[in-house]
Amino acid sequence: MRVIGIGAGGHAKVMIEMFRLSGGHELVGLLDRQQALWGRKVLGVPVLGDDALLPSLYAQGVRHAFLGIGTIGDTASRRLIYERVREHGFELIATIHPHAVIAPSATIGEGPTIMANAVVNAEARLGANVIVNTGAIIEHDCVIGDHVHVATGARLSGGVYIEAGAHIGSGATVIQGVSIGEQAIVGAGAVVINDVPSRVTVVGSPARDIADVIAGGPWRGSPAAT
Numbered sequence: 722m723r724v725i726g727i728g729a730g731g732h733a734k735v736m737i738e739m740f741r742l743s744g745g746h747e748l749v750g751l752l753d754r755q756q757a758l759w760g761r762k763v764l765g766v767p768v769l770g771d772d773a774l775l776p777s778l779y780a781q782g783v784r785h786a787f788l789g790i791g792t793i794g795d796t797a798s799r800r801l802i803y804e805r806v807r808e809h810g811f812e813l814i815a816t817i818h819p820h821a822v823i824a825p826s827a828t829i830g831e832g833p834t835i836m837a838n839a840v841v842n843a844e845a846r847l848g849a850n851v852i853v854n855t856g857a858i859i860e861h862d863c864v865i866g867d868h869v870h871v872a873t874g875a876r877l878s879g880g881v882y883i884e885a886g887a888h889i890g891s892g893a894t895v896i897q898g899v900s901i902g903e904q905a906i907v908g909a910g911a912v913v914i915n916d917v918p919s920r921v922t923v924v925g926s927p928a929r930d931i932a933d934v935i936a937g938g939p940w941r942g943s944p945a946a947t
Contacts, residue, residue, distance in 0.1 A: 722746050724814060725778055726789045727802055729753035729768045733789025735836065737764045739818050740787075749783055772802070775809040786811040788832065791852065792870045796886045796904070800868040803832065803850045813850065821853075830867065848885065866903070884919065
C-alpha cells in the first residue's frame with residue numbers, strides 16, 4: 722500500500738516509526754507547508770512539497786494518507802487538513818502501534834492514531850481522526866467524538882463521553898460518567914469530576930474553568946457555584 726504523510730514535524734516522526742514497526746506500507750513521502758523542509762528528509766522519508774501536490778499524487782495512484790500532525794489544545798487545524806485530504810479522494814489509514822491494546826469489542830473510526838502502550842478497552846467507541854497518544858487509557862464504554870486528541874498518559878474512566886474536537890491534556894484524569902463538550906480543552910494533569918461545557922478550558926485538581934481560576938472564583942460547574 723502506497724501512503725503519503727501530511728506533516729513533517731515531531732508527530733510525523735512517531736508515525737513513520739509506527740509504520741515501519743507494523744510493515745505493509747510504502748511511504749511515498751511527506752507534505753508540509755514549511756518551504757524550508759522541502760527537499761529534506763525526515764527519518765529517511767523525503768518532504769516533497771505542500772498539499773498542493775495531493776491531486777498529482779492521487780493521479781499517480783496514491784490512494785492512502787496519514788496525518789502526521791499533532792495538536793496542542795486546538796484540534797481545528799488537524800480537522801481541516803483531514804477534511805481537505807478526504808476531499809481529494811484519499812483514504813485516511815489507521816496508524817496503530819503494535820504495542821497498543823485494543824479490545825475486540827471496541828469500535829474505531831477512520832484514520833485513528835493509537836500509540837505505544839495506549840489502551841482502548843471493552844466497547845469503547847472512537848470516532849474519525851482520533852489520537853490516543855502514548856500510554857493513554859480509554860476505559861470501557863467511553864464514547865470519543867471525531868477529531869479528539871487524548872494526549873500522552875491521559876486516563877478516561879469508564880463511560881466518559883467526549884464530543885468532537887475536544888483535547889484532553891497530558892496526564893489528565895476524567896472520572897467515570899463525565900461528559901466533555903465540543904472543542905473543550907482539559908489542561909495537562911487536570912482531574913475532571915464534573916461535566917465540562919463546550920469550548921471551555923479547565924485546569925487543576927479538581928478541574929475548574931480557567932477563567933474562574935484567573936478571577937479567583939468557584940467554577941460554575943461545581944456545587945459551590947450553584
